[in-house]
Amino acid sequence: MPRQIDHENRRHLVTEAVFRLAAERGLEAVTLRDVAASAGVSMGAVQRCFRTKEEMLVFALGRLSERVEGRVRERIGSSPAQSARSRLGHTLTEVALVHPDQGAEARVWLAFLAQAAVAPSLATVLRRNYAALHTALTRLLHAALPSPTGAGELAEAAEREAHALLALADGLTAHVLVGHLDATGAINVLDRYLERLWTLPDTLPGRPTPEDQSG
Known part of the structure; x- marks a missing residue:
């Protein structure tokens, strides 16, 4: 032992x-x-x-992903009564690595992302991580949105939006890292995108209109 x-x-x-x-x-x-x-x-x-160095990097990338996932679980677990919408927002904020104290992690993440383009072993880890995140975001979107008449259409739309949200999170990581946005600006972009999902009736099928919700 x-x-x-x-x-x-x-x-x-x-x-x-x-x-x-x-x-x-x-x-x-x-x-x-x-x-x-x-x-x-x-x-x-x-x-x-x-x-080998490759084995070391694969392990380190896995640990980096576990660290982010741990923060997501901790943030959500600290307030079990949160809605699916707030859990979705917290998850994306942590995944985007835009907090001022996460600059080092963001640099490490993008370094791994760039290296994965020429390192199949790292790309395999990233594909697995993205797939798990996509599944989690899709579930949260299902829980956050009202049940429409066409459940099959909602499933497709939720999967599509989950892909878009993952891409948005990675983009915000890069924009904050190079100084195009600060942390507050990045979070505002994310909040505005999510707000559109909740308020635009034609974003996803079966969404009630504001008039329906007020009634």
Whole structure:
């Protein structure tokens, strides 16, 4: 048991070192040797955790996704009485990484995203993560919207909007990171998009009009 605990602690140290280097200098700076130096462990200790740089990056990307998912669960769990609409907003805000204290994470995320374009192993992880997020957002959209006559049409529309929301979240990450928007501006964009989903009767099939809702 002590050996297992030490192994997990070392993997944590190595992963945090990957994040630091990627945030400061990009993934090109993430070599096994530099990670070992940043983590304060030997090169051999890193290699006992990860045989290759690719294996190390795949693990780190998984941990980054788990970190974001954990924050989403914590934020939603802190107030179980939240509506599906508020849960959807909280989820997207966390996924977009636009808070001022999430700049380092946003740089790491976009570094992984760029690297995945030429690294099939990372692309596989990202596709799995996006698929899970898409499923979660689709469920929230179903719960947030009134049940229409054409349930099949709503299902298609909810899946389509979930794709759009994921793309919007990634776009906001990039825009805040390069300074095109600040955190407040990004959250306002997200809020306005969501508000359109709740208020425009032709956005999704079966949506009651404002007159219907007032009656």
